[in-house]
Amino acid sequence: MNNKTRLKMNNETIKSKIIRYIKPGFIIFNVLLILVSISSAATSQTPYSGTALKVPGTIQAENFDKGGEGIAYHDTEKANQGNQYRPADGVDTEKTSDIGGGYNIGWTLPGEWLEYTINVANTGNYKLETRVANVGTGGTFHIEFNGVDKTGPITVPDTGSYQTWKTLTKTVSLSAGQQVMKIVMDKKGDYNVANINYIRITASQSSYSVTPLAIPGTIQAENFDKSGEGIAYHDTEKANQGNQYRPADGVDIEITSDIGGGYNIGWTLPGEWLTYTVKVANTGNYKLETRVANVGTGGTFHIEFNGVDKTGPITVPDTGSYQTWKTLTKTVSLSAGQQVMKIVMDKKGGYNVGNINYIRITPATTSAPIQTPTPTSTPATTRTPAPSLTPSPIVSGAFYVATNGNDANPGTEARPWRTIQKAADTLTAGQTVYVKAGTYKEQITVRNSGSAGKYITFSAYPGNTVTVDGTGINMNPGYGRDGGLIQIWGKSYIKVTGFTVINSGYAGLFVNTPGSYNNPPSHDIIFEGNTVKDSWAAAIMMFGRGSSNAENYVARNNIIIRGHMGGDPMAHESLSVGGKISNFEISGNTIKDSFWGAIDSKDGVYNGKIFGNTCTNTEMSCIYVDGYSIGADNIDVFNNVVHDMKNVGTESNGFNVNSEQGGPTTNIRFYNNLVYNNPGTAMRMASYRSGTEGKVDHITITSNTFYNNGVGNSNRGGIILERNDATNTVVRNNIIYNNGFGIKNSDADAIISNNLETNPSFVNPSANNFHLQVNSPAIDKGSAANAPKVDFDRKLRPSGTGYDIGAYEH
Numbered sequence: 001m002n003n004k005t006r007l008k009m010n011n012e013t014i015k016s017k018i019i020r021y022i023k024p025g026f027i028i029f030n031v032l033l034i035l036v037s038i039s040s041a042a043t044s045q046t047p048y049s050g051t052a053l054k055v056p057g058t059i060q061a062e063n064f065d066k067g068g069e070g071i072a073y074h075d076t077e078k079a080n081q082g083n084q085y086r087p088a089d090g091v092d093t094e095k096t097s098d099i100g101g102g103y104n105i106g107w108t109l110p111g112e113w114l115e116y117t118i119n120v121a122n123t124g125n126y127k128l129e130t131r132v133a134n135v136g137t138g139g140t141f142h143i144e145f146n147g148v149d150k151t152g153p154i155t156v157p158d159t160g161s162y163q164t165w166k167t168l169t170k171t172v173s174l175s176a177g178q179q180v181m182k183i184v185m186d187k188k189g190d191y192n193v194a195n196i197n198y199i200r201i202t203a204s205q206s207s208y209s210v211t212p213l214a215i216p217g218t219i220q221a222e223n224f225d226k227s228g229e230g231i232a233y234h235d236t237e238k239a240n241q242g243n244q245y246r247p248a249d250g251v252d253i254e255i256t257s258d259i260g261g262g263y264n265i266g267w268t269l270p271g272e273w274l275t276y277t278v279k280v281a282n283t284g285n286y287k288l289e290t291r292v293a294n295v296g297t298g299g300t301f302h303i304e305f306n307g308v309d310k311t312g313p314i315t316v317p318d319t320g321s322y323q324t325w326k327t328l329t330k331t332v333s334l335s336a337g338q339q340v341m342k343i344v345m346d347k348k349g350g351y352n353v354g355n356i357n358y359i360r361i362t363p364a365t366t367s368a369p370i371q372t373p374t375p376t377s378t379p380a381t382t383r384t385p386a387p388s389l390t391p392s393p394i395v396s397g398a399f400y401v402a403t404n405g406n407d408a409n410p411g412t413e414a415r416p417w418r419t420i421q422k423a424a425d426t427l428t429a430g431q432t433v434y435v436k437a438g439t440y441k442e443q444i445t446v447r448n449s450g451s452a453g454k455y456i457t458f459s460a461y462p463g464n465t466v467t468v469d470g471t472g473i474n475m476n477p478g479y480g481r482d483g484g485l486i487q488i489w490g491k492s493y494i495k496v497t498g499f500t501v502i503n504s505g506y507a508g509l510f511v512n513t514p515g516s517y518n519n520p521p522s523h524d525i526i527f528e529g530n531t532v533k534d535s536w537a538a539a540i541m542m543f544g545r546g547s548s549n550a551e552n553y554v555a556r557n558n559i560i561i562r563g564h565m566g567g568d569p570m571a572h573e574s575l576s577v578g579g580k581i582s583n584f585e586i587s588g589n590t591i592k593d594s595f596w597g598a599i600d601s602k603d604g605v606y607n608g609k610i611f612g613n614t615c616t617n618t619e620m621s622c623i624y625v626d627g628y629s630i631g632a633d634n635i636d637v638f639n640n641v642v643h644d645m646k647n648v649g650t651e652s653n654g655f656n657v658n659s660e661q662g663g664p665t666t667n668i669r670f671y672n673n674l675v676y677n678n679p680g681t682a683m684r685m686a687s688y689r690s691g692t693e694g695k696v697d698h699i700t701i702t703s704n705t706f707y708n709n710g711v712g713n714s715n716r717g718g719i720i721l722e723r724n725d726a727t728n729t730v731v732r733n734n735i736i737y738n739n740g741f742g743i744k745n746s747d748a749d750a751i752i753s754n755n756l757e758t759n760p761s762f763v764n765p766s767a768n769n770f771h772l773q774v775n776s777p778a779i780d781k782g783s784a785a786n787a788p789k790v791d792f793d794r795k796l797r798p799s800g801t802g803y804d805i806g807a808y809e810h
Contacts, residue, residue: 044067044071045065045066045067045071045072045115045117046065046066046067046117047065047066047116047117048063048064048065048066048116049063052117052118052119052178053116053117053118053119054118054119054121055118055119055120055121055126055174055201056121056126056201056202056203057200057201058198058199058200058201059116059118059181059198059199059200059201060102060103060197060198061103061104061105061114061183061196061197061198061199062085062086062091062093062102062103062104062105063116064091064114064115064116065115065116065117065180068089069089069090072114072115073089073090073091073112073113073114073115074111074112074113075090075091075092075112076109076111076112077090077092077107078090080092080093081106081107082094082095082103082106082107084103085103091105091114092105092106092107092108093105093106094106096163096165096195096197097163098131098133098163098165098197099165102197103197104133104195104196104197105195105196106162106192106195107192108139108141108185108192108193108194108195108196109185109188109192109193110139110185110186110187110188110193111185112185112193113182113183113184113185114182114183115180115181115182116180116181116182116183117178117179117180117181118178118179118180118181119177119178119179120174120175120176120177120178120179121176122176122203122212122277122338123174123175123176123277123306123337123338123339123340124173124174124203124277124338124340125171125172125173125174125203125225125231125232125275125340126171126172126173126174126201126202126203127169127170127171127201127202127203127231128143128150128151128169128170128171128172128199128200128201129167129168129169129199129200129201129202130143130154130167130168130169130170130196130198130199131165131166131167131196131197131198131199131200132156132157132159132165132166132167132168132194132195132196132197133159133161133162133163133164133165133166133194133195133197134156134157134158134159134162134189134194134195135158135159135160135161135162135190135191136158136189136190136191137158137189137190138155138156138157138158138189138193138194139155139156139185139186139187139188139189139192139193139194140153140154140155140156140186140187140193141153141154141156141183141184141185141186141187141193141194141196142154142184142186143170143172143181143182143183143184143199144181144182144184145172145174145179145180145181145182146179146180147180147182150170150172150173150174151170151172152170153186153187154168154170156168156189156193156194162195163195165197171230171231172201173306173307173340174201175306176337176338181199183196183199203227208223208224208225208226208276211279212277212278212279212338213276213277213278213279214278214279214281215278215279215280215281215286215334215361216281216286216361216362216363217360217361218358218359218360218361219276219278219341219358219359219360219361220262220263220357220358221263221264221265221274221343221356221357221358221359222245222246222251222253222262222263222264222265223276224251224274224275224276225274225275225276225277225340228249228250229249229250232274232275233249233250233251233272233273233274233275234271234272234273235250235251235252235272236269236271236272237250237252237267238250240252240253241266241267241789241790242254242255242263242266242267242794244263245263251265251274252265252266252267252268253265253266254266254794255556255585255587255588255611255612256323256325256355256357256588257323257557257587257588257612258291258293258323258325258357259325259529259557261528261529261556261557261588262357262358263357264293264355264356264357265355265356266322266352266355266794267352267794267796268299268301268345268352268353268354268355268356269345269348269352269353270299270345270346270347270348270353271345272345272353273342273343273344273345274342274343275340275341275342275343276340276341276342276343277338277339277340277341278305278338278339278340278341279337279338279339280334280335280336280337280338280339281336282336283334283335283336284333284334284363284364285331285332285333285334285363285364286331286332286333286334286361286362286363286364287329287330287331287361287362287363287364288303288310288311288329288330288331288332288359288360288361289327289328289329289359289360289361289362290303290314290327290328290329290330290356290358290359291325291326291327291356291357291358291359291360292316292317292319292325292326292327292328292354292355292356292357293319293321293322293323293324293325293326293354293355293357294316294317294318294319294322294349294352294354294355295318295319295320295321295322295350295351295793295795296318296349296350296351297318297349297350298315298316298317298318298349298350298353298354299315299316299345299346299347299348299349299352299353299354300313300314300315300316300346300347300353301313301314301316301343301344301345301346301353301354301356302314302343302344302346303330303332303341303342303343303344303359304341304342304344305332305334305339305340305341305342306339306340307340307342310330310332310333310334311330311332312330313346313347314328314330316328316349316353316354321793322355322793322794323355323612325357331364332361334361341359343356343359351795394434394462395432395434395457397431398431398432398433398434399411399412399416399417399423399426399427399431399432399433399434400412400413400416400417400433400434400435400436400461401416401417401418401419401420401422401423401433401434401435401436401440402416402417402418402435402436402438403418403436403437403438403439403440404416404418405417405418406418407419407422411423411426411433413434416436419440419442420433420435420440420442420444420458420468420486421442421443421444421445423435423458424444424445424446424447424458425447427448427456427458428448428450428456429448429449429450429451429454429455429456429493430450430451430454430455430456431456431457432456432457432458432459433457433458433459434459434460434461434462435458435459435460435461435464435466435499436461436464436466437461437464437465437466438466438467439467439468439469440466440467440468440469441468441469441470441471441472441473442468442473443470443473443475443483443484443485443486443487444458444468444485444486444487445487445488445489446458446486446487446488446489446491446494447491448491449491449492449493449494450492450493450494450524451493452493452524454493455493455494455495455524455526456493456494456495457494457495457496457497458486458494458495458496458497458499459495459496459497459498460497460498460499460500461498462498465500466498466499466500467499467500467501467502468485468486468499468500468501468502469502469503470485470501470502470503470504470505471502471503473485473505474505475504475505475506475536482506482507482510482512482541482543483506483507483510484504484506484507484508484509484510484541485501485504485507485508485509485510486499486501486508486509486510487507487509487510487511487512488510488511488512488522488525489511489512489513489514489522490512490513490514490519490520490521490522490546491522492522492523492524492525493523493524493525494511494522494524494525494526495525495526495528496509496526496527496528496530497526497527497528497529497530498529498530499530499531500530500531500532500533501530501531501532501533501535501539502532502533502534503533503534503535504532504534504535504536504537505536506535506536506537506538507535507537507538507539507540507541507572508530508532508533508535508538508539508540508563509527509530509532509539509540509541510540510541510542511525511541511542511543511550511553512541512543512544512545512579513543513544513545513546513550518547519546519547520546520547520548521544521545521546521547521548521549521550521580521581522544522546522550523550523551523552523553524551524552525542525552525553525554526554526556527540527542527554527555527556527558528554528555528556528557528558529556529557529558530558530559531558531559531560531561532558532559532560532561532563533560533561533562534561534562534565535562535563535564535565535574536564536565537564537572538563538564538572538573538574538575538576539558539560539563539564539574539575539591539594540555540558540560540563540574540575540576541572541576541577542555542576542577542581542584543576543577543578543579543581544578544579544580544581544604545579545580546580548580549580549581549582549604549606550579550580550581550582551581551582551583552583552584553577553581553583553584553585554584554585554587555575555577555585555586555587555589556585556586556587556588556589557587557588557589558575558588558589558590559589559590560574560575560589560590560591560592560594560598561592561593561594562593562594562595563575563591563594563598564594564595564596564597565595572600573596573597573598573599573600573620573624574591574594574596574597574598574599574618575589575591575598575599575600576599576600576602577600577601577602577605577608578600578601578602578603578604578605578628579603579604579630580603580604580630581604581605581606581608582605582606582607582608583606583607583608584601584605584607584608584609585608585609585610586599586601586608586609586610586611586613587609587610587611587612587613588612588613589613589614590613590614590615591613591614591615591616591618591622592615592616592617592618593617593618594618594619595618595619596619596620597618597619597620597621597622597624598613598615598618598620598621598622598623599613599615599622599623599624600621600623600624600626601623601624601625601626601632601635602624602625602626602627602628602632603626603627603628603629603630603632603663604628604630604631604632604663605625605631605632605633605635606631606632606633606634606635607633607634607635608634608635608636609635609636609638610623610625610635610636610637610638610640611636611637611638611639611640612639612640613640613641614640614641614642614643615640615641615642615643615645615654616642616643616644616645617644617645617646618645618646619645619646619648619652620648620652620653621653621654621655621656621684622640622642622645622653622654622655622675623637623640623642623654623655623656624655624656624657624658625637625655625656625657625658625665625668626656626657626658626659626660626663626665627658627659627660627662627663627664627665627666627694627695627696628659628660628661628663629660629661629662629663630663631663631664631665631666631694632659632663632664632665632666632668633664633665633666633667634666634667635667635668635669636669636671637655637668637669637670637671637673638669638670638671638672638673638788639672639673639792640655640673640674641673641674641675642654642655642673642674642675642676642678642682643674643675643676643677643678643768644677644678645678645679645680646679647679647680648680652678652679652680652681652716653678653680653681653682653683653684654673654675654678654680654681654682654683654706654709655670655673655675655682655683655684656684656685656686657670657684657685657686657696657699658685658686658687658688658689658696658723659689659693659694659695659696660688660689660693660694661689661694662693662694663694664694664695664696664697665694665695665696665697665699666695666696666697666698667697667698668698668699668700669699669700669702670683670699670700670701670702670704671700671701671702671703671704671788672703672704672788672790672791672792672807673704673705673807674704674705674707674770674792674807675704675705675706675707675709676705676706676707676708676709676765676768676770677707677708677709678708678709678710679709679710679713679716680709680710680716681709681710681716681717681718681719681720681739681740682704682706682709682717682718682719682736682739683701683704683706683718683719683720684719684720684722685699685720685721685722685723685726685729685747686722686723687722687723687724687746693725695727696723696725696726696727697726697727697728698727698728698729699726699728699729699730700729700730700732700786701719701729701730701731701732701734702730702731702732702733702734702786702787702788703732703733703734703782703787703788703791703797703803703805703806703807704734704735704806704807705734705735705770705792705806705807705808706718706719706734706735706736706737706739707735707737707738707739707762707765707770708737708738708739708765709739709740710739710740710741711738711739711740712740713740714740714741715740716739716740716741717736717739717740717741717742717744718734718736718739718740718741718742718743718757719731719734719736719742719743719744720741720743720744720745721743721744721745721746721747721750722746723746723747724746724747724748726747726749726750727749728749729747729749729750729751730750730751730785730786731743731750731751731752731753731755732751732752732753732754732755732782732783732785732786732787733754733755733782733783733786733787733803733805733806734755734756734805734806735755735756735760735770735778735805735806735807736755736756736757737756737757737758737759737760742755742757743755743757753783754781754782754783754805755805756777756778756781756805756806758777759777760772760776760777760778760805760806761773761775761776761777761778762776770806770807770808771808771810772804772806772808772810774810776804776810778804778805778806778810779800779804779810780798780800780801780802780803780804781802781804781805782798782802782803782804782805783803784798784802784803787803790809791804791807791808791809792807792808793808793809795808795809796809797809
């Protein structure tokens with residue numbers, strides 16, 4: 001007999017009779033007929049309300065199941081001592097004065113129990129709150145689900161009276177479906193166990209994406225469940241040390257330069273963990289690939305599913321840097337259905353456990369590739385490659401574009417559109433288009449906006465090379481001379497990723513506001529993981545020029561080659577942002593072989609981060625921050641690498657900061673950057689202007705490594721401060737070694753201290769390894785003032801008795 005129906009047999013009498021069945025042509029047989037005469041009716045256990053109580057939800061303690069003593073409950077006395085609500089049952093029930101009124105159970109003693117048939121909506125972790133009251137030392141009880149103790153002992157405090165209530169909280173992991181919850185009284189206090197009013201069970205965590213993460217699929221490490229510390233994750237420090245993506249949570253997250261961009265978790269320590277609500281499509285064996293990065297000896301971690309360790313210890317290797325990535329593979333056996341995946345940090349390596357970007361889970365065995373018929377002979381210009389199998393994950397319900405498509409088609413993978421512009425005309429909030437391999441000679445204008453959390457995404461199909469070629473296209477956007485091969489005018493929540501954009505007559509990727517400064521600007525635009533080559537004016541232009549500041553522009557992990565080809569003074573730098581924008585990010589981009597500058601943030605740029613970029617073989621400055629005519633404020637420039645730039649005289653700088661036409665340039669911070677082997681100056685505060693020179697204030701240059709710049713030229717070197725009217729300039733904790741000069745200063749107000757211009761004892765500068773040897777004079781000689789919290793490798797500062805000078809902490 002199961003838990004749902006139990007026959008009560010103690011008072012039954014059983015009678016039997018043999019009945020003979022005789023039918024012509026058949027064998028005579030006897031049947032023993034058992035007649036059960038029940039003196040007290042057979043009793044089954046059923047929910048009190050007729051249907052299972054819903055979880056999440058509140059379960060009133062007095063609404064235990066029907067079925068009676070020994071089946072739905074056990075009480076040591078037959079009488080209901082409170083004589084309320086269900087007087088025929090033996091459970092002691094009384095009216096409560098708790099908020100909401102109703103009834104509570106009381107007079108509880110060890111060995112008593114109550115059962116409740118419930119239905120749990122989804123597998124996951126739940127917050128279980130029990131409302132209790134008690135006088136004197138309380139007892140203990142626990143709560144089971146399908147016979148398994150999920151809470152452990154719950155100790156009841158002295159609340160002051162039997163009607164003064166307190167909520168006790170536990171976190172429990174529950175499986176989806178109908179089951180029996182059982183409250184079991186374990187230990188008596190001074191008088192009894194406790195009064196109980198209700199049990200409230202709520203989802204203590206939920207998937208970050210609202211719906212469970214799909215398996216097979218890729219689980220981004222930063223998309224751990226919601227609900228915070230101790231429920232969805234545990235982190236030993238309250239602050240998000242990377243201060244990225246989910247800054248309100250304590251998990252340390254930073255932007256990753258791994259293929260595909262996005263974020264990774266880092267600063268991991270033993271005992272920390274993260275949970276993810278997932279849904280496994282089918283029971284079977286899966287290949288589990290974890291993407292990791294680490295410096296030095298790595299630690300170990302493991303991955304659980306519904307509390308069971310499925311991977312065993314995974315050891316993180318030394319990958320060379322915290323942004324050099326390697327994939328570690330395990331095979332795991334998973335059951336179908338919704339469950340909780342948990343990453344648990346076990347053992348620390350040299351500095352921490354390791355960085356984790358994502359976990360990709362795919363079937364351990366795959367079917368043979370679909371055979372594609374040999375294509376018939378067609379002209380080379382129209383030949384389409386055989387289609388590849390759809391990788392996992394792919395957004396379901398997406399649209400498709402292919403060179404063999406037709407814009408009259410519905411845009412499915414089987415019947416794709418022909419042009420990307422068709423997708424740009426059609427897509428609405430939350431929709432994605434995948435563009436298959438090939439060259440598309442068209443200029444694309446995005447016609448619609450997405451919405452918060454529902455970007456319109458234009459993506460090259462994973463693994464395909466998709467080229468947008470501007471050869472022969474007249475770049476006339478209709479709003480003046482600016483424009484791009486892929487352009488966004490006044491639209492928002494747009495993401496463009498994975499394309500190769502070449503031969504643009506103006507910009508490659510472009511965003512701006514039509515009717516400059518008169519209309520609402522675009523916002524929430526992401527250009528990520530693209531390659532842009534041979535643009536006349538700029539590879540990427542992200543301008544606001546609206547009636548208010550444009551918010552949340554991101555240019556991340558793009559490759560720019562010959563991003564500025566023209567000599568027109570109205571052209572821009574390879575990656576240009578400005579014209580009233582705020583909360584912007586320029587990260588992980590590589591710029592090379594370009595004319596007239598690499599990255600320029602100018603003319604109304606606020607609250608930005610420029611980091612993780614690399615510049616090489618490019619004229620002018622790698623990164624220029626210029627208030628121009630509107631202003632620039634609160635911008636961090638860090639963890640960038642500039643090396644082997646082109647030699648075009650004094651303009652071949654690593655970084656430059658200025659105000660050319662009166663716009664104030666304030667609160668700009670340069671730190672943890674590497675500038676080496678360049679013909680020009682590493683860091684310049686320029687004094688040239690094309691109009692009224694503006695205010696330059698609170699420029700901070702700290703903890704950088706500037707090596708071998710402007711060698712042999714007394715006009716080029718380490719740091720030059722040309723502005724004699726700048727205020728609150730700080731130059732501190734920098735290594736400035738083997739340059740044409742160390743520091744040249746025209747700023748009488750500047751604070752210059754704790755910089756090192758003698759040999760810092762690098763590990764191997766000829767191999768561009770600027771870490772410090774153990775005997776380096778830079779170790780512990782820096783100032784704590786203005787020092788960043790971490791170094792170039794994200795190692796915490798300080799690691800010794802003091803802060804080290806330069807971009808690396810020993």
